[in-house]
Amino acid sequence: MKSVNMEIDLKVPAQKAWDAIRDSASLFPKIMPSHFKSIEDIGDGDVGTIRRITYGKGMKMATHESERIEALDETNMTVTYSMIEGEALNVFKVIKATIKLLPGADANSCRLSWTAEFEPAGNRIPPSDSIKEATTNIFKAMEGYLLTTA
Numbered sequence: 001m002k003s004v005n006m007e008i009d010l011k012v013p014a015q016k017a018w019d020a021i022r023d024s025a026s027l028f029p030k031i032m033p034s035h036f037k038s039i040e041d042i043g044d045g046d047v048g049t050i051r052r053i054t055y056g057k058g059m060k061m062a063t064h065e066s067e068r069i070e071a072l073d074e075t076n077m078t079v080t081y082s083m084i085e086g087e088a089l090n091v092f093k094v095i096k097a098t099i100k101l102l103p104g105a106d107a108n109s110c111r112l113s114w115t116a117e118f119e120p121a122g123n124r125i126p127p128s129d130s131i132k133e134a135t136t137n138i139f140k141a142m143e144g145y146l147l148t149t150a
Contacts, residue, residue, distance in 0.1 A: 002117070003115060008114070011143060012108065013107060014102070014104070021101075021142075022045065024039065026039075031144075034057060035059045039052070049069045051066065076100070080097070080099075081097055095117070099112065
């Protein structure tokens with residue numbers, strides 16, 4: 001497995017960021033409609049829930065994907081999900097990501113840790129710079145939204 005790891009400092013409390021991540025099906029299409037046309041949760045949001053994502057024109061790497069929540073720890077603000085459908089699975093056999101929120105420098109900040117593991121279908125390696133850029137853009141847009149709506 002190959003992996004991409006990154007951390008992003010956010011200027012919002014961890015619980016507020018966690019609540020937004022847990023509500024991303026309704027929130028992300030509102031925050032970034034050019035990137036997320038729609039997100040539909042099939043399930044109760046717990047382990048086993050399927051998330052169907054239709055990407056907008058601003059997302060250059062894919063048009064759609066489906067993810068399954070594999071692990072969820074509300075207390076430690078950690079979620080792990082695997083891609084089960086989408087164009088990226090033509091290149092990678094397995095794509096699994098974990099989001100974890102960690103304490104920040106003060107009560108009004110947190111650090112988001114994002115790790116993705118990829119098992120290539122061939123000799124391809126994940127384009128880590130573009131993945132990191134897209135991930136950073138999504139969570140910074142979330143942060144901006146939370147800072148202006150609180």
